[in-house]
Amino acid sequence: MKITKLSNSISLKRQLEGGNEEQLKTVRQVLQDVRENGDMAVRKYSEMWDGISLDDFLVTQEEIDEAVANFDEQLKQDLQEAADNIRFYHEAQKREGYKLSLPDGSWLAQRIIPLDAVGLYVPGGSAAYPSSVLMNVIPAQVAGVERIVITSPAGKDGKLPAAVLVAASILGITEIYKVGGAQAIAALAYGTETIAPVDKITGPGNIFVALAKREVFGEVAIDMIAGPSEIAVLADDTAFADEVAADLLSQAEHDALACAVLVTTSERFAKEVADQVEQQLRELPREAIARKAIENFGQIYIADTMEQAIEAINSLAPEHLEVVTANAEEDSLKIRHAGAIFIGRYSSEPVGDYFAGTNHVLPTNSTARFASGLNVDDFIKRSNIVYYSEKTWEENAPKIARLARMEGLEGHARAVESRGWTKGDE
């Protein structure tokens, strides 16, 4: 890993691949086709791209039961415990609206209402990501969303990975479709004969899925388009180099575009971590991917002071931050921009990816400056409510009419003035 003396503010912003014209054209065609031709189009593209031919997309209860029955008991327990932890953390985010009384019997209120229906896209491919099912579904359930749909491409055997079905089953989700790619996003956004449309689509996917989500945005809500994973570590010489190196690599193994940064006040520690990274890299199964990430987006910065180091972290606004310093909790309070913060030696970042209870869907590419991880509020909306009594109206109508006329909106003024005292008493 490159070691640099920290001077100016640093950045981990990367110019990310936004998909090319050709891909966008394909996605738009799929969206239109599914919008017009429904299931028939979904079937066509599933055959064309996933190589599977299905009469029925809906996973049957038998398939779910079979997956659950044959699944490793220990892993099932681990998933259940992770789900319980995630629910515990997110329950604290749930909130009620409010009602504010005004004089003369008037009141204002904010009502909080869960979305009617949301869809979660779970990517297919070589690995299964049950943790993604937990992290996306549980906040929606806590919010009170009634209909939660999962869609994911089936493998060549026409089945979904058992781990995904088990995770869904633990959460009580039964509406699961074997559809992937842009056609899945189209089906969720527009609906087909068998798949009713949803109000919001979340979950990661390949470039076609990401482009499709961007295209249907506005028609439905989407979560953020997730970029490659990032980890930053803030450490002094009280940290252990092998542990920090292992944590840096845990994110580097995700993606050749992943980003791993250490900011430390100790030159000795910087060198130890660089050595450890190289040593551990050689024994990592996903060495090729992790090595590319470390070479391209791995950096160790040496800061003169902890204050300078903290300022550098704030300029990064990383997705994940570990604070492994002598005063870790205190230092963490000075961090203004980070998706998630892991405090102290034993809070290794993967603890949050799987188990602690915090959400692992987090803002990347410096968007932690203004964005948050997935949370319960992502699955509700708010309505503003106004109730004005006659007396409140009478007192305030002249003011409102003046303000409207100042903006040149006579129709607004007349509307407010249209309530006649006398007429009401006729």
Place this chain on the structure above:
Amino acid sequence: MKITKLSNSISLKRQLEGGNEEQLKTVRQVLQDVRENGDMAVRKYSEMWDGISLDDFLVTQEEIDEAVANFDEQLKQDLQEAADNIRFYHEAQKREGYKLSLPDGSWLAQRIIPLDAVGLYVPGGSAAYPSSVLMNVIPAQVAGVERIVITSPAGKDGKLPAAVLVAASILGITEIYKVGGAQAIAALAYGTETIAPVDKITGPGNIFVALAKREVFGEVAIDMIAGPSEIAVLADDTAFADEVAADLLSQAEHDALACAVLVTTSERFAKEVADQVEQQLRELPREAIARKAIENFGQIYIADTMEQAIEAINSLAPEHLEVVTANAEEDSLKIRHAGAIFIGRYSSEPVGDYFAGTNHVLPTNSTARFASGLNVDDFIKRSNIVYYSEKTWEENAPKIARLARMEGLEGHARAVESRGWTKGDE
């Protein structure tokens, strides 16, 4: 207004003008130019499009003081009272993070942190919109945003409208730039020599502003792209036709693309409102605009039952809804999708545009299904915090490692396992 018998679900979704290729090309060029050449480029485009040549964009304290000194006292008081009401309503949205204790000294937390800096775009043109200043700035102030910037195109006289400066002054905002159009959005997103960049841009604007906001989205946060105004009224025969007609016209006068819909259980009332709309239209200063809106997007639906009427409103998901029925509050509780709801005869919609305290920046074009009006949460972000003690780590590390290996992420498993018991005790 057209009167139709309500049958199927109804929609007010309109295919809205998204800007053409030519406009997008222009906007992209402006963005790049400002990104590269800063103030010089801002000056160039202000001269080119707004016809004003300014050495200094920043409004001086003298200009603000002058505007305040010469402003109508009554209107100043009205604006101040509106500001107080808006602050009162939004203060209730402010919230703290939370901390959850786990066994063995571990804990999880959510920290809520205001954005560092936000920019509000205020459109120029013939009218001034001080209400827009109040509605955008106050939620950001309540959230705790430290730096709030306003930018707006100057008139031919090189000045901003007094009403905008007075509204800003009431709120204590002093960083105000005389810059409009796409160049203003570029300056806010990328920064120039005199304008430091912000983290989020809100506020309405013309098609160039809207396109520019879309383009910088991701670099900074933006609010929703607002569509033309919409009003739906749910009424039975206890409502007054002249009042409902006036309220429908109050939104129709905004924009030829505005939408005004009445759903009623009374055929008599439907006809009376249609008559009243025509009568009032003839006397409206903005008749031409309002008439186009009513002709194109005005509709009266007659429902058989109140339940059917309410379901129709839910399928509309309107920006503004008035409920003017015998049991208005009770009926309003059945509305799942509406940006703002005005209950009863005296809660005319413009009450909320200017004065009641609720926000007037609301989701349009049926996005109230999944989106909310501007609120305090739009100006904060959340960080997830994990602190694991040694004991909690020791107990859970094997589970986390198993979950990671199930997903094929060996590096994650090793990171969690890398904390050595013995090493810690060396």
